[in-house]
Structure formats: C-alpha cells, structure tokens
Amino acid sequence: MLHTLGLLLGCQLAGEFVARGLGLPIPGPVLGLAILLAALALRRPLASALRPTTEVILAHLSLMFVPAGVGVIGNLDVLSSDWAKLLVVLTLSTVLSMLVTVATFIAMKRLMYRLKK
Amino acid sequence: MNGFVSLWSYLSATPLLWLTATIGAYLVTENLAARLGNPPWANPVLLSVILLSPVLVFTNTDYGTYFEGAQFIHFLLGPATVALALPLWDNRATIKKSVIPILCALVAGSTVAAGSAIVLAQFFDLSMSVLLSLAPKSTTAPVALGISEAVGGIPTLTAVLVILTGIIGAIIVTPLMNILSITDWQARGFAVGVAAHGIGTARAFKVNPIAGAYAGIAMALNALLTSLIVPILLRWLT
Structure with missing residues (x-):
C-alpha cells in the first residue's frame, strides 16, 4: 500500500515538475497519469502490485470531492440570488454535452466498423 | 457547560x-x-x-x-487522478480498437460542455464573474480551479459548480441513457466522464466496470482538452 501511494505521489510530482518546468497548460496529475501509463508499459508486473490500493482509492473517488462541495457555504451569496438560473444552465449544459458525446461516440464506432468491412 | x-x-x-x-x-x-x-x-x-x-x-x-x-x-484528488492509469492500462486492448470514436466524441463533447455553459450563462443574464467561473465546470476539480483562476473567475465558486455538475451528471446519466435505450457501456461511460468528470466516473464504476474505465479515460482526456479550449471559447462566445 505504501509503495503504491509513494509511486502515485512520485508520478504526480514528476508530472507537476514537467508541467511547471516547461510551462505546459496540462495539469500535473494528468501528466502524472501519462507517466504512470508509460511505467506500466515498461514494467508489466507493476499493474498487479498497484491494483489492490488503486482499487480502494478509485472505489472511494466520491469522498475526495466532498471538501470542495462543502465550499457551497462560502458562496451562499451568489448561489442564493442565482441558484435557479445556475441549476438550469448546469442541467441543460450537462445533458447537451452527454447527448453530443454519446451520439458522436456511437456514430464514429459504426462508421469505423463499416469502413473495416 | x-x-x-x-x-x-x-x-x-x-x-x-x-x-x-x-x-x-x-x-x-x-x-x-x-x-x-x-x-x-x-x-x-x-x-x-x-x-x-x-x-x-x-x-x-x-x-x-x-x-x-x-x-x-x-x-488525494491528485494521486487518485494518477491512479486512473490502472483501469486505462487494464482496458488498453479495447481502447486501442476505439481510438477514433474516443477522440471525436471527446472534442465534440468537451466543446459543447464548455461552450453551452458560456452561451446559456449569457442567455440567462448571469454576471461575467459567474460566467467565467462556470466555463470549466465539466472538468475535474483541481484542473477546473486552475482554469477558473487563469481566466478571471472565482475559484471557490467554480469548485461548487464543478461538484454540482458532477452530481447532476451522475444522477441524470442512467435514466437518460436508458430512455434513449443506449446499451453501449463504452459510449455511456465516456459521455458521463466528459460531462461530469470524477463524480460521473465514480457513478460509472458503480454501474459497470467498462463504463467506469471509459469514464476515467474521458475525464483524463477532458482535463487536458478543457484547459486548452476554454480560453479560446471565451474569446469566441463572449
């Protein structure tokens, strides 16, 4: 567990280092994800060593969003005046984005399937 | 006492x-x-x-x-983002087969997620600072906060809007996809990952492991893309 945590943090740190050092607009943890993928490709047995801990972390991904969510108490002024509009905007935008994504994904998948035949 | x-x-x-x-x-x-x-x-x-x-x-x-x-x-959001490499790695064979659908759906979905928020915010007459805080709402919290700060939004408000978006996406995705009778777990997972980041991904993992893996890919790729397109979309649409 400690090894896995150390490796995850190490990848994040390396990602942060590269992103900041080169002035890239990519977030450090996302670059860290890419670095870990490269490490997995180079050392395949790594995957089974990491799996127990990463499974626990990913199963409780929701927990990690709670602190930011509680930030609602610091923004009650904006939220109390605009909450209805914000809720409509967020809902419409989220539904639209999911519909466009799912439609594009399925359409391209079918197109690729047909092209292969 | x-x-x-x-x-x-x-x-x-x-x-x-x-x-x-x-x-x-x-x-x-x-x-x-x-x-x-x-x-x-x-x-x-x-x-x-x-x-x-x-x-x-x-x-x-x-x-x-x-x-x-x-x-x-x-x-822990940071190391958890890095940990998404594992489901990606485990599913690399199926992902290789759907690179084109993944990239096309990502660009389309990510543009609509940020663009529609910007357009709708103006339609509903929300203030500029709220609009700027709203634009990166579909990407994962740590990334969205950085974008919000860079474009002149209010980071703490962005955090709340990001969480709300995630919750809305996680609540809506299952009934929405069922109504449309979409049974492709890859497409379902990918859509909720693009629109509703980590909270959507957490939901997808609860429903189906393939959907979870694809949501994770979508969330990671969307974090990359959103930081590039939000400044451009803001220039075009405001």
Missing part, C-alpha cells in the same frame, strides 16, 4: 475534527446509498454536503477552518 464550550472551541479549531467529520459523513451516506441499492439520486457527494454544511453554518465554522481539516482528503 463552560467546560464543553472550551472543549468545543479547542476541537473545532483542530484539523482532526473536520477531517473526521468529512470521512464520517461520507461513510454514513455511502452506506445509506448502498443499502438503497445505489439509486442515481442518492449521490454520496450530494448527501455528504447536505449533512456537513448545516453543521458548519450552525456552529459558525467558516470554510477556511473546515478546509484545514478537509484538505487532507482534497489533496
């Missing part, structure tokens, strides 16, 4: 109390959601926030004090 007051004023100022409260609230709501069979509306993030916020308001605890304890959990 005096003893209790001094004990409270000591405890409420230590990180220990709010760290424990956050984990406790999550464990209670997660357990409740599991007992109810994880219905879409029983979202653990939403329920935890509903449980914790009134406690903070009633005890006159400001967000800064709360966050001193909760930051240890917030910090």
